[in-house]
Amino acid sequence: MKQMIGGGILFLLLGIPFTIVFLESMMVIHMLVQIPLLILAGWLMGAGVLQKFPRFFANWNGNGVSGILLVSIILMYWMLPRAMDEALLGGWIELFKFISLPVAGLFIRDSWTKLKTNGKSFVFLNFLSMFGLMGWLYMDAPIQLCNNYLELEQKALGWGFLAITLAMILYLLQNVFMDHSGREHEPL
Amino acid sequence: MGANTVLKTRNNQVVLQLIISGVVIVAMIVFGVIMLLAQGGVIELSAAAFYQMLTIHGTGMIGAAALAGSAVMWYFLDHYVNLSKKIFNTNLICFLIGVVMVIIGVFSFEYASGWTFLYPLPALSAGAWGTVGALLYLGGMLLIGVGFLLLFIDTGRAIIQKYGSLGKGLGWDVIAGKKSELDAPPAAVVASTMVTIVNISALTAGATVLVMNIINVVNPAITFDPLLAKNLTYAFGHIFANSTIYMAVVAVYEILSRATNRPWKSNKPFLIAWTSSTILTMIVYPHHLLMDSVMPKWILVMGQVLSYANGLPVLIITAYGALMIVYKSGIKWEMPSALMFLSMFGWTSGAIPAIVDATIVVNHVMHNTKWVPGHFHLYMGLGVVAMVFGFMYYLAKNDSSIQTNGMDRFAFVVYLLSMLGVSGSFLVSGAISTPRRFATHIPEWMGPAQFGAYSGILVALALSIFIIHFVRYLVVRRKALPTTGRAQQGMI
Ligand code: HEM
Ligand SMILES: [Cu+2]
Numbered sequence: 243m244k245q246m247i248g249g250g251i252l253f254l255l256l257g258i259p260f261t262i263v264f265l266e267s268m269m270v271i272h273m274l275v276q277i278p279l280l281i282l283a284g285w286l287m288g289a290g291v292l293q294k295f296p297r298f299f300a301n302w303n304g305n306g307v308s309g310i311l312l313v314s315i316i317l318m319y320w321m322l323p324r325a326m327d328e329a330l331l332g333g334w335i336e337l338f339k340f341i342s343l344p345v346a347g348l349f350i351r352d353s354w355t356k357l358k359t360n361g362k363s364f365v366f367l368n369f370l371s372m373f374g375l376m377g378w379l380y381m382d383a384p385i386q387l388c389n390n391y392l393e394l395e396q397k398a399l400g401w402g403f404l405a406i407t408l409a410m411i412l413y414l415l416q417n418v419f420m421d422h423s424g425r426e427h428e429p430l
Numbered sequence: 431m432g433a434n435t436v437l438k439t440r441n442n443q444v445v446l447q448l449i450i451s452g453v454v455i456v457a458m459i460v461f462g463v464i465m466l467l468a469q470g471g472v473i474e475l476s477a478a479a480f481y482q483m484l485t486i487h488g489t490g491m492i493g494a495a496a497l498a499g500s501a502v503m504w505y506f507l508d509h510y511v512n513l514s515k516k517i518f519n520t521n522l523i524c525f526l527i528g529v530v531m532v533i534i535g536v537f538s539f540e541y542a543s544g545w546t547f548l549y550p551l552p553a554l555s556a557g558a559w560g561t562v563g564a565l566l567y568l569g570g571m572l573l574i575g576v577g578f579l580l581l582f583i584d585t586g587r588a589i590i591q592k593y594g595s596l597g598k599g600l601g602w603d604v605i606a607g608k609k610s611e612l613d614a615p616p617a618a619v620v621a622s623t624m625v626t627i628v629n630i631s632a633l634t635a636g637a638t639v640l641v642m643n644i645i646n647v648v649n650p651a652i653t654f655d656p657l658l659a660k661n662l663t664y665a666f667g668h669i670f671a672n673s674t675i676y677m678a679v680v681a682v683y684e685i686l687s688r689a690t691n692r693p694w695k696s697n698k699p700f701l702i703a704w705t706s707s708t709i710l711t712m713i714v715y716p717h718h719l720l721m722d723s724v725m726p727k728w729i730l731v732m733g734q735v736l737s738y739a740n741g742l743p744v745l746i747i748t749a750y751g752a753l754m755i756v757y758k759s760g761i762k763w764e765m766p767s768a769l770m771f772l773s774m775f776g777w778t779s780g781a782i783p784a785i786v787d788a789t790i791v792v793n794h795v796m797h798n799t800k801w802v803p804g805h806f807h808l809y810m811g812l813g814v815v816a817m818v819f820g821f822m823y824y825l826a827k828n829d830s831s832i833q834t835n836g837m838d839r840f841a842f843v844v845y846l847l848s849m850l851g852v853s854g855s856f857l858v859s860g861a862i863s864t865p866r867r868f869a870t871h872i873p874e875w876m877g878p879a880q881f882g883a884y885s886g887i888l889v890a891l892a893l894s895i896f897i898i899h900f901v902r903y904l905v906v907r908r909k910a911l912p913t914t915g916r917a918q919q920g921m922i
Contacts, residue, residue: 363583372641383653
């Protein structure tokens with residue numbers, strides 16, 4: 243319940259016009275702060291939603307695969323430069339952002355515990371190479387990808403993605419080389 | 431140790447992957463022969479057709495070697511850890527769909543970038559092929575990669591579950607002296623751990639460049655740094671192609687130890703060798719970039735120095751181990767053990783020209799000559815391929831009572847000599863500075879190409895005889911074993 247309220251408050255804070263303008267003023271913050279926070283808000287609010295409708299989620303997302311697929315599609319969409327650009331114009335796309343990303347957060351919560359080790363590893367590695375590619379794309383693109391952000395901001399975002407990729411690689415390395423014997427849970 | 435475990439398998443998919451790979455290898459040789467005949471001036475072939483064949487030959491051979499190698503590895507690894515059949519199955523399905531996409535892309539849409547799809551060639555074909563061909567090829571490769579990624583995620587998961595971590599799968603606790611050599615993971619597990627590590631790295635890098643190329647093909651306005659692209663591409667290509675031998679070599683350990691009734695010891699030198707090769711395999715790929723003067727010098731020097739050592743630790747420990755295990759063992763030479771032994775010879779002799787070529791001074795002369803295919807046709811054609819067919823003979827012998835005959839032994843000799851002929855002709859071409867990947871040759875270069883073509887025909891014949899033996903086994907097997915299931919596989 244606490245989580246649900248926390249998520250709701252976070253969502254409202256993110257929705258204040260002032261915060262929107264501020265968070266979207268820079269490309270890096272838009273992509274790597276606002277978007278993740280929206281996902282987080284959804285994840286937190288998800289606690290309550292999952293409790294309320296367990297049957298629905300058991301029926302439609304029994305093994306977590308359909309949920310994570312939906313998440314991947316939503317996140318892939320929001321990684322496109324064009325999507326960010328259109329969101330800036332406000333209106334429907336911005337509204338869609340504020341709905342789809344919390345939904346993604348909700349489904350991450352529901353799916354991650356249901357996925358088996360192999361599924362989790364696969365999703366993890368996919369995002370790893372996707373983030374690496376995004377870093378590369380934004381750093382290297384010789385053209386301005388968005389109407390609203392300058393090339394320099396693109397580069398900064400690229401570095402941000404690269405940092406995330408490196409962090410994921412470090413996490414992966416420590417995970418597979420750390421000793422898991424004698425533990426109940428499966429490795430990542 | 432594995433030596434005293436009885437292996438009776440009824441794994442249909444392992445057999446299926448082997449027969450597919452065997453047939454694909456022979457089919458690809460046909461394209462190889464056609465290419466050599468064209469280079470040798472014997473037949474006319476348009477440049478476009480040549481490059482399509484080059485693309486399909488390279489892709490098909492690496493793919494078949496990987497498919498067969500993974501079957502070998504899976505078969506033996508499955509006796510030590512708990513692997514998922516579903517994932518094994520998914521990999522094969524992804525592979526087959528991917529192959530169909532690749533074939534359509536190459537032959538119907540004339541895609542011909544070579545199997546290395548080096549950026550920005552897929553998008554910049556000067557009109558030789560269009561977007562559809564490129565997307566089919568790149569998409570097919572991506573799908574094949576996804577299948578293999580799943581497979582290695584599963585082997586990694588299973589190894590960690592059983593042994594605690596990938597480090598322990600490589601026997602690091604034994605190397606550190608915390609555990610006795612007697613409790614070391616079996617050779618098959620050590621090799622599989624290595625392959626898991628290097629191939630997950632290779633495939634994630636590969637997926638990144640493939641998607642990058644796809645973006646560039648769809649929208650050529652979005653460009654990428656070509657040097658980074660080349661680094662990632664060869665990191666993927668070098669590692670993945672090399673890994674085929676590290677998968678197939680599991681057969682050497684398991685089969686020779688059974689043939690001699692001696693265990694293949696995972697002792698400290700063996701474990702250290704595998705750990706060294708794990709690291710080396712991943713960091714020596716810059717030897718493909720020795721001509722790129724914009725690369726930082728130290729990386730190239732490292733690429734050269736370490737290439738000397740690339741496969742060597744595992745190669746030496748395995749070749750030495752193979753000699754030791756048969757020494758005074760009273761082994762009865764049969765097709766499986768003979769092919770395993772031959773593979774050690776092929777691998778070793780294939781490594782020598784590679785080491786020569788990895789020297790920067792020599793590389794400035796030999797780079798992009800046919801010397802390069804010379805070295806890898808030796809260690810793949812006489813190394814990986816010998817291991818794979820040796821494993822096929824092993825299965826036939828192990829699971830059925832059909833006998834090998836004079837034909838098989840005859841084919842063995844023909845295969846040995848003719849594969850040496852193919853590789854030797856490449857090396858000679860390289861030595862007289864024939865460039866690789868040229869659709870046409872000047873008259874001075876034609877002789878070795880013709881010789882290679884005729885040798886290639888003999889290789890195809892010899893391998894067909896090997897396949898016939900395997901098919902005989904499949905026929906018997908179908909009648910003898912109507913049911914399948916994990917419990918009946920003689921699992922331990
Ligand atoms: C045994 C008969 C074979 C023949 C006659 C043959 C022929 C050829 C020819 C003519 C080329 C092109 C050489 C050039 O660059 O000008 C080639 C390339 C290649 N072959 Fe083979 N080959 C044979 C077997 C194999 C085997 C067994 C493998 C691997 C398992 C293999 C893998 C490759 C690869 C990876 C390339 C490089 C393709 C590229 O440059 O993109 N070949 N082969
Ligand atoms: Cu290499």
